[in-house]
Amino acid sequence: MKTYFYQKLSNLEKQNLLKRxxxxxxxxxxxxxxxxxxxxxxxxxxxxxYAKQFDGFIGNEMRVTQQEFEExxxxxxxxxxxxxxxxxxxxxxxxxxxIPRSYEIETMEGIKCSREFRAxxxxxxxxxxxxxxxxxxxxxxxxxxxxxxxxxxxxxxxGKKGKLNFPLLFAARLCGIDEFYKIGGAQAIGLMAxxxxxxxxxxxxxxxxxxxxxxxxxxxxxxxDGSVIDMPAGPSEVLVIADENTNPEFAAxxxxxxxxxxxxxxxxxxxxxxxxxxxxxxxINAQLEDLPRKEIAKKALEKSFAxxxxxxxxAICFSNSYAPEHLILNINNAESYKSKIINAGxxxxxxxxxxxxxxxASGTNHSLPTxxxxxxxxxxxxxxxxKSMTFQKLSKAGLKNISGTVETLAEVEELIAHKNAxxxxxxx
Amino acid sequence: MKTYFYQKLSNLEKQNLLKRxxxxxxxxxxxxxxxxxxxxxxxxxxxxxYAKQFDGFIGNEMRVTQQEFEExxxxxxxxxxxxxxxxxxxxxxxxxxxIPRSYEIETMEGIKCSREFRAxxxxxxxxxxxxxxxxxxxxxxxxxxxxxxxxxxxxxxxGKKGKLNFPLLFAARLCGIDEFYKIGGAQAIGLMAxxxxxxxxxxxxxxxxxxxxxxxxxxxxxxxDGSVIDMPAGPSEVLVIADENTNPEFAAxxxxxxxxxxxxxxxxxxxxxxxxxxxxxxxINAQLEDLPRKEIAKKALEKSFAxxxxxxxxAICFSNSYAPEHLILNINNAESYKSKIINAGxxxxxxxxxxxxxxxASGTNHSLPTxxxxxxxxxxxxxxxxKSMTFQKLSKAGLKNISGTVETLAEVEELIAHKNAxxxxxxx
Numbered sequence: 001m002k003t004y005f006y007q008k009l010s011n012l013e014k015q016n017l018l019k020r021x022x023x024x025x026x027x028x029x030x031x032x033x034x035x036x037x038x039x040x041x042x043x044x045x046x047x048x049x050y051a052k053q054f055d056g057f058i059g060n061e062m063r064v065t066q067q068e069f070e071e072x073x074x075x076x077x078x079x080x081x082x083x084x085x086x087x088x089x090x091x092x093x094x095x096x097x098x099i100p101r102s103y104e105i106e107t108m109e110g111i112k113c114s115r116e117f118r119a120x121x122x123x124x125x126x127x128x129x130x131x132x133x134x135x136x137x138x139x140x141x142x143x144x145x146x147x148x149x150x151x152x153x154x155x156x157x158x159g160k161k162g163k164l165n166f167p168l169l170f171a172a173r174l175c176g177i178d179e180f181y182k183i184g185g186a187q188a189i190g191l192m193a194x195x196x197x198x199x200x201x202x203x204x205x206x207x208x209x210x211x212x213x214x215x216x217x218x219x220x221x222x223x224x225d226g227s228v229i230d231m232p233a234g235p236s237e238v239l240v241i242a243d244e245n246t247n248p249e250f251a252a253x254x255x256x257x258x259x260x261x262x263x264x265x266x267x268x269x270x271x272x273x274x275x276x277x278x279x280x281x282x283x284i285n286a287q288l289e290d291l292p293r294k295e296i297a298k299k300a301l302e303k304s305f306a307x308x309x310x311x312x313x314x315a316i317c318f319s320n321s322y323a324p325e326h327l328i329l330n331i332n333n334a335e336s337y338k339s340k341i342i343n344a345g346x347x348x349x350x351x352x353x354x355x356x357x358x359x360x361a362s363g364t365n366h367s368l369p370t371x372x373x374x375x376x377x378x379x380x381x382x383x384x385x386x387k388s389m390t391f392q393k394l395s396k397a398g399l400k401n402i403s404g405t406v407e408t409l410a411e412v413e414e415l416i417a418h419k420n421a422x423x424x425x426x427x428x
Numbered sequence: 429m430k431t432y433f434y435q436k437l438s439n440l441e442k443q444n445l446l447k448r449x450x451x452x453x454x455x456x457x458x459x460x461x462x463x464x465x466x467x468x469x470x471x472x473x474x475x476x477x478y479a480k481q482f483d484g485f486i487g488n489e490m491r492v493t494q495q496e497f498e499e500x501x502x503x504x505x506x507x508x509x510x511x512x513x514x515x516x517x518x519x520x521x522x523x524x525x526x527i528p529r530s531y532e533i534e535t536m537e538g539i540k541c542s543r544e545f546r547a548x549x550x551x552x553x554x555x556x557x558x559x560x561x562x563x564x565x566x567x568x569x570x571x572x573x574x575x576x577x578x579x580x581x582x583x584x585x586x587g588k589k590g591k592l593n594f595p596l597l598f599a600a601r602l603c604g605i606d607e608f609y610k611i612g613g614a615q616a617i618g619l620m621a622x623x624x625x626x627x628x629x630x631x632x633x634x635x636x637x638x639x640x641x642x643x644x645x646x647x648x649x650x651x652x653d654g655s656v657i658d659m660p661a662g663p664s665e666v667l668v669i670a671d672e673n674t675n676p677e678f679a680a681x682x683x684x685x686x687x688x689x690x691x692x693x694x695x696x697x698x699x700x701x702x703x704x705x706x707x708x709x710x711x712i713n714a715q716l717e718d719l720p721r722k723e724i725a726k727k728a729l730e731k732s733f734a735x736x737x738x739x740x741x742x743a744i745c746f747s748n749s750y751a752p753e754h755l756i757l758n759i760n761n762a763e764s765y766k767s768k769i770i771n772a773g774x775x776x777x778x779x780x781x782x783x784x785x786x787x788x789a790s791g792t793n794h795s796l797p798t799x800x801x802x803x804x805x806x807x808x809x810x811x812x813x814x815k816s817m818t819f820q821k822l823s824k825a826g827l828k829n830i831s832g833t834v835e836t837l838a839e840v841e842e843l844i845a846h847k848n849a850x851x852x853x854x855x856x
Contacts, residue, residue, distance in 0.1 A: 023652055083836035090535040090830075097531045098543070105525060107518040107791035115526070115792075118770050120804050136837055167840050203803045222646045222660070224451055228804045232650070253849040260845040292844055338819060342546050349821035354849035357822060360837045361830050363535035364543075364818040375631045376548050376656045378816030388806030390792040391766060393777035394785060402518075402789050408511035409564055409788045412595050416720055417688040421681040421782035 001269065001284075003277055003306040006314055017305065018322050020266060020371050023234055028215035032186045036194075036219055039187060043196030050187035055158040057182065064164060064172075064180040072169035080167055084135055087361040088174050091143045094363030098382035099147065110398020114391045119149040122200070123385060124192035124227065126207030127157040127168065129184055135171035136359060140366050141206050141380060142175025148385035153177060154192060154202055158184025185209075189216035193227040206230040206380060208367065230380055234371030237266035238355055239324035239344075241315045242280070243331040244273045247351060251276075252283035254328055254354050259300035260293040267304035268322065270315040277306045316340050323374040326355050345374045400426050429697065429712075431705055431734040434742055445733065446750050448694060448799050451662055456643035464618045464647055471624030478615035483586040485610065492592060492600075492608040500597035508595055512563055515789040516602050519571045522791030526810035527575065538826020542819045547577040550628070551813060552620035552655065554635030555585035555596065557612055563599035564787060568794050569634050569808060570603025576813035581605060582620060582630055586612025613637075617644035621655040634658040634808060636795065658808055662799030665694035666783055667752035667772075669743045670708070671759040672701045678779055679704075680711035682756050685784050687725035687732070695732035696750065698743040705734045744768050751802040754783050771803045828854050 004017070038046040044062075051057035104114035125141040127134055138155070145153045155172060157164060159182030172180055181199075183191060189209075195201030205217060205227045214233050220226030238258035242251050255267050271277050284301065288294055309315045312331060319327055323343035331337070334350045341347055345368030346358050359366045367380035394402070403422045410419035432445070466474040472490075479485035532542035553569040555562055566583070573581045583600060585592060587610030600608055609627075611619060617637075623629030633645060633655045642661050648654030666686035670679050683695050699705050712729065716722055737743045740759060747755055751771035759765070762778045769775055773796030774786050787794045795808035822830070831850045838847035 020652075025650070025652070079836055080840055083833045083840075086830075086833040087837060090539070093535045094533060094541045094543075097533060100528070103525045105522060105791075107521045111518070111785075111790055113522050113791045115522075115809075116766070117806075121770065122803075134841060136841065218650045222453070222650055224448075224453070224660070224662070224799060228660075228801070232652070232656075234652070249852050250849075253845065253852045257843070257845040257849045260843055287845075287848065290844075291848075292842065297845065335821060338544070341817065342549065344817055347817060347819045349819055352822045352824050352827045352853055353820055354827075354853065356834055356838060356843075356846035356849045357539075357827065357830060358818075358820055359834075359846060361833045362539050362820040362822070363533075363541045364820055369815075371652060373656070374815070374817075375550075376815055378545075379818060381543075381816060383811075387797075387802070387804055388809060389769065389772055389775060389802075390786075390807060391775045391777055392781055392786055392790040392792055393763060394780045394790070396780050399780045399782075399785065402514075402785060405511045405514045405789045406784055406787075408507055409515060410784060412508055412511075413562060413564065414720065415685070415688055415784075416718075417681065417685040417715075417725065418784035418787060420715065420719075421678075421685045421784045424677050424681045425780055425782065 001281060001301060001304050001306045003308065006307050006309045006318065020234055021264065023211065025215055025218060028211050029219065032212055032215045032219060035186045036190045036216060039190030040194040040225070044191065044199060047183060047187045047191040050185070051183045054187070055184050056161050057159065058162045062181045062183055064169065064182065068164070069169055069173050072166040073173060076166040076170050081170060084167060084171050084174065087136065088139050088143060090361055090363035091139050095144050095147050095382050100383050100386065108398065108401050110395040110401055112393045115388055116391065117386045117388050119151065119386050120204050121151045122203045123150045124154045124156065124202035124205045126188060126205060126209055126213060127155060128209050128213070129158040133165045133168055135167040136366065137207065138168055138171040138175065142172065142177055144365070144380060144382045145385050146176050147382045150385055152179065155180045156183050156188035156192060158182065186212045186216035189213060189220060193220035194225065202227055204228045204230070206367070208233055230367065230384055231369055231377045232371070232373055235264035235266060236261045237324050237370055238326040238328060239268040239270065239319050239322060240328040241312065241319065241331055242269065242271040242276055243312065244276060245332055246276060246330045248276060248279035248283045250351055251280045251330055252287055256284060256287055256291065256297055257354065257356050258326070259297035259304070260291060263296050263299035265300040267300055268324065269306040270309055270318060271306065272309055272311060274308050277308065312337065319344065323372045325368045325370045325374060326358070328353070328355060343375045345369050345379050429709060429729060429732050429734045431736060434735050434737045434746065448662055449692065451639065453643055453646060456639050457647065460614045460640055460643045460647060463614045464644060467615060467618035468622040468653070472619065472627060475611060475615045475619040478613070479611045482615070483612050484589050485587065486590045490609045490611055492597065492610065496592070497597055497601050500594040501601060504594040504598050509598060512595060512599050512602065515564065516567050516571060518789055518791035519567050523572050523575050523810050528811050528814065536826065536829050538823040538829055540821045543816055544819065545814045545816050547579065547814050548632050549579045550631045551578045552582045552584065552630035552633045554616060554633060554637055554641060555583060556637050556641070557586040561593045561596055563595040564794065565635065566596055566599040566603065570600065570605055572793070572808060572810045573813050574604050575810045578813055580607065583608045584611050584616035584620060586610065614640045614644035617641060617648060621648035622653065630655055632656045632658070634795070636661055658795065658812055659797055659805045660799070660801055663692035663694060664689045665752050665798055666754040666756060667696040667698065667747050667750060668756040669740065669747065669759055670697065670699040670704055671740065672704060673760055674704060674758045675779060676704060676707035676711045679708045679758055680715055682782050684712060684715055684719065684725055685782065686754065687728035688719060688721040691724050691727035693728040695728055696752065697734040698737055698746060699734065700737055700739060702736050705736065740765065747772065751800045753796045753798045753802060754786070756781070756783060773797050773802045773807050
C-alpha cells in the first residue's frame, strides 16, 4: 500500500485521494442502451434472448417453480439453513424498528395536518450471481421489503445454465418471495423496468450489480417510462482507522476481506502510527497467501493507500470527506467518536466488529452507498421501500383562520384562481 | 372537459387515461448538455455567460448582498410580511415533527446495532422565477433544510435583470439563507452541481423548474461528478373526487387553480354524478372569465378529462393508479377514505380543504411528486435533507455468538477473507 503523510499533502493531493476510479457509464451505455430498448419494445422474448446469450440460459421457463423452492428447502445442508435463519432473524430484528411513524398535528385551530407512510406496491430486487452466490443480499433486500409490506416483490438473479442454487432459493422463501426469475445483467433490469404483457413492470428497483447492471439502473432511472432505483452504485469500499493499540492482524484481515470482493474494491487505511501501518502491511502479505481469491485481492490492494495522521480527529475529518461505504473504527474509545462521523454507510465500532459481521448477520443492512454517495444516501432500509403522503383537513373556521394568508400569498405569486378557491368557500 | 364512463372503458382505454404527456428529455438534452459541460469545465464564468444570455443578467456580482436582504426586509409591505411569517410558522410546526428517530437495539447478546441520522451537509435549492415570484417555494425548501440542520444551504433563482424581489429575499432570510445567487435555468443547476473554485459544489439539489431545469437535474443526477436530486419532476397535477353533495363552485375553483399553473397542468375530475360534472363545467366557464391567467388555464383544461364512476371506491382505485400530485377528496365522510389512499403526494380532505391552502400555508410541503412518481416518492420533507447511517459494536462474546453464522455464510459465498476476519479475532 502506498503511504502518505496527511500533514504533508497539499489540498489538491488531498482532493485526489478522495477520488474514486472513474466509472465508464458512457462506455457501458453503448452496450446496455440497445438491450434496454429492445426489451422495452419486445418484452420477455427479447429478455430471454439476452439471457441465453449472456447467462447461458436454457429453455423458455424463466420463473422459479414451487418445486424448485421446495427442493432447495429439502436438500439444503442444515448448517447452512441454520446460518441463513440466524442472519435473517438479526436482520429482521434490526429492521423492524425502521417503520416510519405517522403523525397528525393541528398547525392552527381547525387545520389538521398529517403524514402517513405506505409501502411501494411493486418492487424489484436484483441479486447478482456472477462470481458467487449471494443469499445474504437476498435477505438484505427481501426482509425490509417484507417489513414495509410491499404488495408485489419480484426477484431476478442469473441462473447458471438456468439453475439457481439452494441457499439463494431458501433465503428467498424466508422473505416470502414467490415471483423469482432466473435472469441477470442489464436484461433483468430491463425486464423489471419495462415489463411484458404477462410480467408487469415494477416501480422501484433495488440491489447491487456489475457495471452493466449499474449502467442499466442509471438509464431506467431517468427514463419516465422506467423505474426509480434505490441508489447509484460504484465498487465496494472500506476505510479502516487504527491507532497504536490496534492489533495489526485484525486490521489486515479487514482490509483483505474488502479487497477480495473485487479487483475494483477500494481499501483505505488511516493510522496515527507509521509503525502500525508497516506491521499491517506485513500481516496482509502473510494472510494473503492462503486466500482462494488472492489474485483479486492483490489487484485491489495495488490501488489502495494508507494515510498517516497526527490524531484521530484528522482521520475522521478525512473519512467524512471520503464518505466510505464501510468505516471500521479499530481504535481506543471508538464509541466516543460516533457523533463525529457524518458521512459513512455502516460503521464498525471497536476491535471486535469486523466488516464481515455487517455483511452477513449483525442485523444492519449491507446494501450501502458507495462512491461518496454516503454523503446523501443511507443504506437500504424499510423506509427505502416506503414513501410518505401528507393530508390536510380544514374546518370552515380553520379555512377562515388561514384565508388572509393564502389570499395575500396567491396575489404575490399572481395566481388568482388560487385565491378564488379560498374566497369562494369563505364568502358565504 | 372530455367525459368518460369508467365502466365502459376497456383496460387499454383506462391505461391511456393514466398516461401523462411525454416529457421530451432528449430534445431538451441537446440544449442543456453543452451548457452543463461548459460549466463543469469553466465554472462561474461559463454560468455567468448563460445567465446574461438567458436571464438578461447584468454585471458580474451574482451573489445577493447583505444590503439587498436588508432592503427587502425594510421595504416589503407589512401585510405580505405577515402572510409569509404565518405560512412559515405553520410549515415549521408541521415539519418539525419529521426529524427521524435514532434507535439502538441488541440483536443478540453482545451485538449492539444502531441507526442514526445526519443532515446532508451541502444542499442547493432552486427557486423558479420565470412567470411569477415564488416565496412559497423558498419556504417549502428552506424550512426543512434548516430543521434538518444542513451546514450549507445555497439558493439559486433567476433575477430579472439581476434583481430579486422583496418577498423572495424576505422568505430566504426567514429560512436563515445567506448564500443566494441570482441565476436560473440549467446554468443554475450546473453551477450548483459542479461548482467553481470559489463556490463549492452541493451534494443534493432540490426544487421545481421548467423543462430546462428538470432536464439539467436529471443529467447531473446520473453524472458521478454531479449531484443527486430530490425527485424527478413533470408538470403539476390535481385529481378531484366529487360526489352528489359536492358544491360545484368549490370543485370548479380547485380545478381552475391547478389549470392556471401552466398550459401543461394536468387536471382530472372524478365523480359519481354526471349531473354534477355538468354543473362543474358550467361553473368553470363562469369563473374562468375573470382570471388574469385565463388563456393558460383554458389550454390546460382542453387536455383535462372527467370520469363518471359508480362509486367512490372506483374513484379511489383509479386515483391510486394515476398517483396524482394533489388529490382533493371533496366527498361525504372524506376522512374515512384516508386509509384507502395509497399513491398521492398531498391529499386535501373535505370541502373546506382547497389545494391552495397546501400550496401556501396549511403546513404541509408543496414540493410534491408528479407524473406518477407519487408511487415511489413522498413530498420534500426534513428527511429528504438527511440520510441514515448504521453502527454495530460487538463485544468479544458477541462476536463469538455470531461467528459460526458469519463463517458458514462466508463459505457459501466463497469469501474466505470474510471468514478469516472473524476467526482471527475469536481464535485467541
